[in-house]
Amino acid sequence: MPGDGTGRREGRDETREECADRQWGELIQEVRVAQTGVQILFGFLLTVVFTPRYPQLEQTDQIIYILTVVLGASATGALVGPVSFHRIVAGRRIKPETVQWASRLTFAGLVLLLATMTSALLLVLRVATHDPFVPYLVALVLAWCLLCWFVLPLWARSRFTQD
Template sequence: MAENNSSSTGGGPSRNETRFERADRNFAEILQELRVTQAGVQILFAFLLTLAFTERFPSLDTMQRATYVTTLLLAVLAAALFTAPAAVHRSLFGQRAKPLIVRVSSRLAGIGLGVLVFAVSGAVLLVVDVAVGRTGGIIAAAGTMVVCAGLWGLLPLLVRGAADKTEGRGDDGKESATSDGVRPAGPR
Protein backbone atom coordinates (compact mmCIF):
# COMPACT_ATOMS: atom_id res chain seq x y z
CA MET A 1 0.00 0.00 0.00
CA ALA A 2 1.24 3.49 -0.84
CA GLU A 3 2.56 5.64 1.93
CA ASN A 4 0.44 8.77 2.30
CA ASN A 5 2.24 11.93 3.23
CA SER A 6 0.31 15.13 3.56
CA SER A 7 3.33 17.33 4.11
CA SER A 8 4.77 19.20 1.22
CA THR A 9 8.32 20.03 0.36
CA GLY A 10 9.19 23.67 0.78
CA GLY A 11 6.76 24.40 3.61
CA GLY A 12 3.75 25.28 1.45
CA PRO A 13 0.22 24.03 1.87
CA SER A 14 -0.35 20.29 2.14
CA ARG A 15 -0.85 18.46 -1.14
CA ASN A 16 -2.04 15.16 0.29
CA GLU A 17 0.16 13.16 -2.07
CA THR A 18 2.11 9.98 -1.57
CA ARG A 19 5.88 10.00 -1.39
CA PHE A 20 6.03 8.68 -4.96
CA GLU A 21 3.48 11.19 -6.28
CA ARG A 22 5.52 13.99 -4.74
CA ALA A 23 8.69 12.54 -6.29
CA ASP A 24 6.98 12.38 -9.71
CA ARG A 25 5.92 16.02 -9.40
CA ASN A 26 9.33 17.15 -8.19
CA PHE A 27 11.09 15.29 -11.00
CA ALA A 28 8.79 16.91 -13.58
CA GLU A 29 9.67 20.31 -12.09
CA ILE A 30 13.40 19.55 -12.22
CA LEU A 31 13.08 18.48 -15.87
CA GLN A 32 11.33 21.74 -16.71
CA GLU A 33 14.15 23.71 -15.06
CA LEU A 34 16.74 21.67 -16.95
CA ARG A 35 15.03 22.41 -20.27
CA VAL A 36 15.65 26.12 -19.69
CA THR A 37 19.27 25.79 -18.60
CA GLN A 38 20.13 23.13 -21.15
CA ALA A 39 19.07 25.37 -24.04
CA GLY A 40 21.42 28.09 -22.80
CA VAL A 41 24.31 25.66 -22.39
CA GLN A 42 23.74 24.27 -25.88
CA ILE A 43 23.81 27.76 -27.41
CA LEU A 44 26.98 28.63 -25.48
CA PHE A 45 28.63 25.36 -26.49
CA ALA A 46 27.72 25.84 -30.15
CA PHE A 47 29.10 29.40 -30.06
CA LEU A 48 32.36 28.17 -28.54
CA LEU A 49 32.70 25.35 -31.07
CA THR A 50 32.44 27.75 -33.98
CA LEU A 51 35.10 30.14 -32.60
CA ALA A 52 37.95 27.73 -33.30
CA PHE A 53 37.10 27.82 -37.00
CA THR A 54 37.05 31.60 -37.44
CA GLU A 55 39.77 33.54 -39.26
CA ARG A 56 40.68 35.48 -36.13
CA PHE A 57 41.23 32.42 -33.89
CA PRO A 58 44.91 31.87 -34.87
CA SER A 59 45.72 35.40 -33.67
CA LEU A 60 44.56 34.74 -30.09
CA ASP A 61 47.30 34.98 -27.46
CA THR A 62 48.11 32.24 -24.96
CA MET A 63 45.75 33.57 -22.26
CA GLN A 64 42.87 33.86 -24.73
CA ARG A 65 43.45 30.31 -25.98
CA ALA A 66 43.60 29.00 -22.41
CA THR A 67 40.39 30.87 -21.61
CA TYR A 68 38.77 29.41 -24.73
CA VAL A 69 39.74 25.81 -23.97
CA THR A 70 38.79 26.11 -20.29
CA THR A 71 35.44 27.69 -21.14
CA LEU A 72 34.71 25.05 -23.79
CA LEU A 73 35.44 22.25 -21.30
CA LEU A 74 33.30 23.94 -18.63
CA ALA A 75 30.42 24.17 -21.12
CA VAL A 76 30.82 20.45 -21.88
CA LEU A 77 30.81 19.66 -18.15
CA ALA A 78 27.70 21.80 -17.60
CA ALA A 79 25.93 20.05 -20.49
CA ALA A 80 26.89 16.66 -19.04
CA LEU A 81 25.62 17.63 -15.59
CA PHE A 82 22.31 18.93 -16.99
CA THR A 83 21.71 15.77 -19.05
CA ALA A 84 22.82 13.34 -16.33
CA PRO A 85 19.38 13.30 -14.61
CA ALA A 86 17.88 11.75 -17.75
CA ALA A 87 20.55 9.02 -17.68
CA VAL A 88 20.00 8.40 -13.97
CA HIS A 89 16.25 8.18 -14.52
CA ARG A 90 16.68 5.86 -17.48
CA SER A 91 18.97 3.49 -15.56
CA LEU A 92 16.64 3.34 -12.53
CA PHE A 93 13.33 3.44 -14.42
CA GLY A 94 10.68 1.15 -12.96
CA GLN A 95 12.61 0.41 -9.77
CA ARG A 96 10.54 2.67 -7.50
CA ALA A 97 13.61 4.84 -6.94
CA LYS A 98 12.04 8.16 -7.94
CA PRO A 99 12.71 9.89 -4.58
CA LEU A 100 16.40 9.00 -4.93
CA ILE A 101 16.40 10.08 -8.58
CA VAL A 102 14.94 13.45 -7.54
CA ARG A 103 17.63 13.99 -4.86
CA VAL A 104 20.47 13.05 -7.22
CA SER A 105 19.01 15.08 -10.09
CA SER A 106 18.59 18.13 -7.90
CA ARG A 107 22.21 17.88 -6.79
CA LEU A 108 23.42 17.45 -10.39
CA ALA A 109 21.42 20.49 -11.50
CA GLY A 110 22.83 22.59 -8.65
CA ILE A 111 26.40 21.61 -9.50
CA GLY A 112 25.62 22.25 -13.17
CA LEU A 113 24.53 25.80 -12.36
CA GLY A 114 27.78 26.36 -10.47
CA VAL A 115 29.80 25.15 -13.45
CA LEU A 116 27.66 27.22 -15.81
CA VAL A 117 28.54 30.41 -13.90
CA PHE A 118 32.20 29.78 -14.72
CA ALA A 119 31.47 28.82 -18.34
CA VAL A 120 29.40 31.96 -18.99
CA SER A 121 31.95 34.14 -17.22
CA GLY A 122 34.76 32.56 -19.25
CA ALA A 123 32.90 33.25 -22.50
CA VAL A 124 32.39 36.87 -21.46
CA LEU A 125 36.08 37.13 -20.50
CA LEU A 126 37.16 35.80 -23.89
CA VAL A 127 34.85 37.94 -26.01
CA VAL A 128 35.42 41.18 -24.11
CA ASP A 129 39.18 40.53 -23.95
CA VAL A 130 39.30 40.18 -27.74
CA ALA A 131 36.93 43.08 -28.40
CA VAL A 132 38.09 45.64 -25.82
CA GLY A 133 41.15 44.37 -23.98
CA ARG A 134 42.25 42.25 -21.07
CA THR A 135 41.25 44.65 -18.29
CA GLY A 136 37.76 45.08 -19.73
CA GLY A 137 37.45 41.31 -20.10
CA ILE A 138 38.41 40.67 -16.50
CA ILE A 139 36.01 43.33 -15.23
CA ALA A 140 33.16 42.01 -17.42
CA ALA A 141 33.82 38.41 -16.35
CA ALA A 142 33.90 39.38 -12.68
CA GLY A 143 30.66 41.32 -13.13
CA THR A 144 29.08 38.32 -14.83
CA MET A 145 30.08 36.08 -11.93
CA VAL A 146 28.64 38.52 -9.40
CA VAL A 147 25.36 38.87 -11.30
CA CYS A 148 24.95 35.09 -11.77
CA ALA A 149 25.91 34.36 -8.17
CA GLY A 150 23.44 36.98 -7.02
CA LEU A 151 20.54 35.84 -9.20
CA TRP A 152 21.16 32.09 -8.97
CA GLY A 153 22.49 31.86 -5.42
CA LEU A 154 21.67 34.85 -3.25
CA LEU A 155 18.21 35.66 -4.65
CA PRO A 156 16.82 32.15 -3.96
CA LEU A 157 18.12 32.39 -0.38
CA LEU A 158 16.44 35.77 0.08
CA VAL A 159 13.18 34.48 -1.40
CA ARG A 160 13.34 31.43 0.88
CA GLY A 161 13.91 33.71 3.88
CA ALA A 162 10.93 35.87 2.90
CA ALA A 163 8.80 32.76 2.42
CA ASP A 164 9.84 31.46 5.83
CA LYS A 165 8.80 34.78 7.41
CA THR A 166 5.36 34.69 5.77
CA GLU A 167 4.78 30.96 6.26
CA GLY A 168 1.66 30.38 8.25
CA ARG A 169 0.04 33.63 7.18
CA GLY A 170 -3.23 33.54 5.33
CA ASP A 171 -4.10 35.44 2.17
CA ASP A 172 -5.12 38.37 4.34
CA GLY A 173 -1.57 38.59 5.80
CA LYS A 174 -2.70 37.56 9.29
CA GLU A 175 -1.05 34.68 11.06
CA SER A 176 -3.01 31.48 10.68
CA ALA A 177 -2.66 27.90 11.75
CA THR A 178 -1.48 25.28 9.29
CA SER A 179 -3.75 22.45 8.16
CA ASP A 180 -2.74 20.39 11.19
CA GLY A 181 -3.62 23.26 13.55
CA VAL A 182 0.01 23.96 14.52
CA ARG A 183 1.59 27.31 13.83
CA PRO A 184 5.02 27.09 12.19
CA ALA A 185 8.02 27.66 14.41
CA GLY A 186 10.48 30.46 13.82
CA PRO A 187 10.35 34.21 13.60
CA ARG A 188 6.96 35.81 13.09
Protein backbone atom coordinates in the same frame (compact mmCIF):
# COMPACT_ATOMS: atom_id res chain seq x y z
CA MET B 1 3.16 16.91 7.79
CA PRO B 2 1.92 18.30 11.05
CA GLY B 3 -1.74 19.20 11.33
CA ASP B 4 -3.40 22.34 12.60
CA GLY B 5 -5.60 20.65 15.21
CA THR B 6 -8.59 20.36 12.86
CA GLY B 7 -7.57 17.10 11.25
CA ARG B 8 -6.35 18.86 8.11
CA ARG B 9 -2.78 18.60 6.96
CA GLU B 10 -0.64 21.59 6.10
CA GLY B 11 0.79 21.82 2.61
CA ARG B 12 0.12 19.23 -0.06
CA ASP B 13 -1.69 16.04 0.74
CA GLU B 14 0.46 13.67 -1.32
CA THR B 15 2.38 10.48 -0.81
CA ARG B 16 6.17 10.35 -1.02
CA GLU B 17 5.87 8.93 -4.52
CA GLU B 18 3.36 11.59 -5.63
CA CYS B 19 5.66 14.27 -4.25
CA ALA B 20 8.59 12.75 -6.17
CA ASP B 21 6.53 12.64 -9.38
CA ARG B 22 5.58 16.30 -9.01
CA GLN B 23 9.14 17.32 -8.16
CA TRP B 24 10.46 15.33 -11.10
CA GLY B 25 8.15 17.14 -13.51
CA GLU B 26 9.17 20.51 -12.11
CA LEU B 27 12.86 19.62 -12.24
CA ILE B 28 12.69 18.46 -15.85
CA GLN B 29 11.01 21.72 -16.88
CA GLU B 30 13.82 23.65 -15.17
CA VAL B 31 16.49 21.46 -16.78
CA ARG B 32 14.99 22.08 -20.24
CA VAL B 33 15.55 25.81 -19.86
CA ALA B 34 19.15 25.42 -18.65
CA GLN B 35 19.95 22.72 -21.24
CA THR B 36 18.90 24.96 -24.09
CA GLY B 37 21.14 27.77 -22.92
CA VAL B 38 24.17 25.61 -22.29
CA GLN B 39 23.79 23.71 -25.56
CA ILE B 40 23.60 26.92 -27.61
CA LEU B 41 26.59 28.40 -25.80
CA PHE B 42 28.58 25.17 -26.07
CA GLY B 43 27.77 24.78 -29.76
CA PHE B 44 28.96 28.31 -30.45
CA LEU B 45 32.15 27.71 -28.46
CA LEU B 46 32.98 24.62 -30.49
CA THR B 47 33.08 26.66 -33.70
CA VAL B 48 35.54 29.30 -32.46
CA VAL B 49 38.62 27.12 -32.86
CA PHE B 50 37.87 26.72 -36.58
CA THR B 51 37.83 30.45 -37.32
CA PRO B 52 40.82 32.12 -39.04
CA ARG B 53 41.29 34.43 -36.06
CA TYR B 54 41.81 31.66 -33.48
CA PRO B 55 45.52 31.02 -34.24
CA GLN B 56 46.15 34.75 -33.84
CA LEU B 57 44.80 34.85 -30.28
CA GLU B 58 47.26 35.43 -27.48
CA GLN B 59 48.21 32.30 -25.54
CA THR B 60 46.25 33.56 -22.51
CA ASP B 61 43.11 33.90 -24.63
CA GLN B 62 43.61 30.42 -26.07
CA ILE B 63 43.92 29.02 -22.55
CA ILE B 64 40.74 30.86 -21.51
CA TYR B 65 39.04 29.41 -24.60
CA ILE B 66 40.10 25.84 -23.77
CA LEU B 67 38.95 26.28 -20.17
CA THR B 68 35.63 27.67 -21.41
CA VAL B 69 35.07 24.70 -23.74
CA VAL B 70 35.87 22.22 -20.96
CA LEU B 71 33.50 24.05 -18.59
CA GLY B 72 30.80 24.07 -21.28
CA ALA B 73 31.20 20.34 -21.89
CA SER B 74 31.04 19.69 -18.14
CA ALA B 75 27.93 21.86 -17.77
CA THR B 76 26.27 20.03 -20.66
CA GLY B 77 27.11 16.68 -19.07
CA ALA B 78 25.70 17.69 -15.69
CA LEU B 79 22.51 19.15 -17.18
CA VAL B 80 21.86 16.13 -19.40
CA GLY B 81 22.74 13.83 -16.50
CA PRO B 82 19.26 13.84 -14.89
CA VAL B 83 17.71 12.48 -18.08
CA SER B 84 20.23 9.66 -18.31
CA PHE B 85 19.97 8.97 -14.59
CA HIS B 86 16.19 8.67 -14.81
CA ARG B 87 16.32 6.46 -17.88
CA ILE B 88 18.79 4.04 -16.30
CA VAL B 89 16.91 3.68 -12.99
CA ALA B 90 13.35 3.93 -14.37
CA GLY B 91 11.08 1.24 -12.97
CA ARG B 92 13.30 0.52 -9.96
CA ARG B 93 10.90 2.28 -7.55
CA ILE B 94 13.47 4.83 -6.41
CA LYS B 95 11.87 8.00 -7.80
CA PRO B 96 12.43 10.06 -4.61
CA GLU B 97 16.13 9.19 -4.65
CA THR B 98 16.28 9.84 -8.40
CA VAL B 99 14.84 13.31 -7.83
CA GLN B 100 17.49 14.02 -5.20
CA TRP B 101 20.37 12.95 -7.44
CA ALA B 102 18.93 14.73 -10.48
CA SER B 103 18.55 17.88 -8.40
CA ARG B 104 22.21 17.68 -7.36
CA LEU B 105 23.31 17.19 -10.96
CA THR B 106 21.18 20.14 -12.03
CA PHE B 107 22.67 22.37 -9.34
CA ALA B 108 26.19 21.32 -10.40
CA GLY B 109 25.22 22.02 -14.01
CA LEU B 110 24.02 25.51 -13.12
CA VAL B 111 27.27 26.27 -11.31
CA LEU B 112 29.24 25.00 -14.31
CA LEU B 113 27.02 26.98 -16.67
CA LEU B 114 27.74 30.12 -14.67
CA ALA B 115 31.47 29.38 -14.85
CA THR B 116 31.18 28.80 -18.61
CA MET B 117 29.29 32.05 -19.14
CA THR B 118 31.79 33.98 -17.04
CA SER B 119 34.77 32.49 -18.85
CA ALA B 120 33.19 33.07 -22.27
CA LEU B 121 32.38 36.68 -21.37
CA LEU B 122 35.95 37.21 -20.22
CA LEU B 123 37.30 35.80 -23.47
CA VAL B 124 34.97 37.78 -25.72
CA LEU B 125 35.54 41.08 -23.92
CA ARG B 126 39.33 40.58 -23.80
CA VAL B 127 39.44 39.95 -27.55
CA ALA B 128 36.90 42.65 -28.41
CA THR B 129 38.24 45.50 -26.30
CA HIS B 130 41.70 44.83 -24.85
CA ASP B 131 40.49 47.15 -22.08
CA PRO B 132 41.94 46.76 -18.56
CA PHE B 133 38.41 47.33 -17.23
CA VAL B 134 37.26 43.93 -18.61
CA PRO B 135 37.88 41.88 -15.42
CA TYR B 136 35.81 44.36 -13.41
CA LEU B 137 32.95 44.23 -15.89
CA VAL B 138 33.04 40.42 -15.87
CA ALA B 139 33.08 40.44 -12.06
CA LEU B 140 30.03 42.72 -12.09
CA VAL B 141 28.12 40.37 -14.41
CA LEU B 142 29.20 37.40 -12.30
CA ALA B 143 27.94 39.12 -9.15
CA TRP B 144 24.61 39.85 -10.87
CA CYS B 145 24.20 36.21 -11.93
CA LEU B 146 25.14 34.99 -8.45
CA LEU B 147 22.52 37.31 -6.99
CA CYS B 148 19.80 36.19 -9.43
CA TRP B 149 20.62 32.48 -9.47
CA PHE B 150 21.67 31.75 -5.92
CA VAL B 151 21.54 34.59 -3.40
CA LEU B 152 17.90 35.62 -3.91
CA PRO B 153 16.56 32.05 -3.99
CA LEU B 154 18.56 31.11 -0.89
CA TRP B 155 17.35 34.26 0.87
CA ALA B 156 13.74 33.47 -0.05
CA ARG B 157 14.16 29.87 1.06
CA SER B 158 15.51 30.90 4.45
CA ARG B 159 12.94 33.65 4.94
CA PHE B 160 9.82 31.84 3.81
CA THR B 161 10.53 28.22 4.78
CA GLN B 162 8.06 26.95 7.31
CA ASP B 163 9.49 24.98 10.20
